[in-house]
Amino acid sequence: MSPRPLLPADVPQARDVQWAAMSDLNARMGETDPELTPLVRERGEARIAHLQRTDPASAWVTEWDGRVTGCSMALVREGMWFLSLLMVDPTHQGKGLGKELLDATLMTATDRSWILATADPAALRRYQRAGFSLHPSFVAKGPVDRALLPKVEGVCPGDFARDGEQLDEIVRSCRGAGLTQDLEFLAEGPMQLHLVDGEGFVVLRDGMLAWLGATNEGAARRLLWTAIAEAGETAEVDWLAADQQWGIDVCLEAHLALGWDATLCFRGQPPIPTYLPNGALG
Ligand SMILES: CC(C)(COP(=O)(O)OP(=O)(O)OC[C@H]1O[C@@H](n2cnc3c(N)ncnc32)[C@H](O)[C@@H]1OP(=O)(O)O)[C@@H](O)C(=O)NCCC(=O)NCCS
Structure with missing residues (x-):
């Protein structure tokens, strides 16, 4: 199913998808998950709810059988576009949902757009294909x-x-x-x-x-x-x-x-x- 707008009622499920996708990525990269305390969960939901309120046109989900399977969110501030979230549930990855979600969110992109990318090869491929230049960074x-x-x-x-x-x-x-x-x-x-x-x-x-x-x-x-x-x-x-x-x-x-x-990814934003x-x- 094509992406549809993320609604306030989707927030808890979107947070679950985010957690599952990051946990799976951590396992693939040999890293450990941070602890999922009630406060961490609450802050994660607050972030999604906040961006749904400020940027509803940039907030999307995919759905299967009544459950959220993926989520993308961006914010636009004074002509600057920034991708805040792009996540697909691990059991639904590799089927094109990530591309569809990114394309939906990019509809609000400006000529000063940028992304902070994880090390997921699928994300890096999609961002470069969407016209972002990739700049590795240190921790x-x-x-x-x-x-x-x-x-x-x-x-x-x-x-x-x-x-x-x-x-x-x-x-x-x-x-x-x-x-x-x-x-x-x-x-x-x-x-x-x-x-x-x-x-x-x-x-x-x-x-x-x-x-x-x-x-x-x-x-x-x-x-x-x-x-x-x-x-x-x-x-x-x-x-x-x-x-x-x-x-x-x-x-x-x-x-x-x-x-x-x-990786820092830039499309117009210096x-x-x-x-x-x-x-x-x-
Ligand atoms: C990144 C993510 C959203 C992609 O979602 P997805 O539904 O699996 O992605 P898609 O099936 O649309 O594939 C995206 C592209 O990556 C490619 N791809 C998939 N797996 C890949 C891999 N292991 N290596 C390289 N490319 C890969 C696909 O071929 C596709 O490219 P194409 O459209 O040019 O053919 C998803 O993997 C995810 O949630 N990852 C963990 C969270 C994360 O890192 N999010 C990015 C935040 S910056």
Whole structure:
């Protein structure tokens, strides 16, 4: 059956499909699943429900026998398009559903579109065939050695409600699109915000780096050090692109281990030098 619009009632099943697809991908890649706590489930559903509300024209599902078998979602912010989700239940993969879902979601794509891709070969093939250029990235992770942390100045705790306007402006200066539509969703989550006044921000989720943006490399470095310092015993920094030597440098100074990660895919949206994106919101 062809994709149909994702409706609010589909949210729990779409979340189940997302979990099943990611769990299967982790098994294929030899990686372990994160723990599916009630909070993780709740946040996953909140993300899908939020994007269904803000971007219903970009939200699609496939269905078989009354059950959701696949799901795709994108967001459009001030002319920027970002793919937030593309998942097909493992028992229904390889039948063309992923292509149909991506094509449906791409109907809202703009001339500034981009995707953060997993390492799934089927996804990478589809994105390249749809006109995206593929840029591999690094991940840095490992135990945090507190003796290596420098004293960082000028980074202060932020508040999504109070500092929303400033955050919006910094994000816009990085990716060419603000985040006003997503502020409330962010504020409701278990997120911590830190700011370099007027120059940059970092968002941590349960202590893990979830989003970083800055107008200059100096601020980006300080914010990345803050994220590493705020992490628990181990830190992880994702989406380090080849042109982000500032970030690679900080991670190696912190003695995190560098390895290959997933792929940034661009179709018109330019790569952003002092920005580590958010997997759900771009
Ligand atoms: C990526 C995913 C959505 C694709 O869904 P799907 O229904 O299996 O995909 P399709 O059957 O439409 O196939 C997509 C393309 O990949 C190709 N493909 C399928 N398996 C492949 C493999 N192992 N290696 C390379 N290409 C493959 C298909 O031939 C097809 O290309 P074509 O249309 O040019 O022939 C699905 O595999 C999935 O949910 N993966 C786990 C979650 C994930 O990584 N999502 C991507 C988020 S960025």
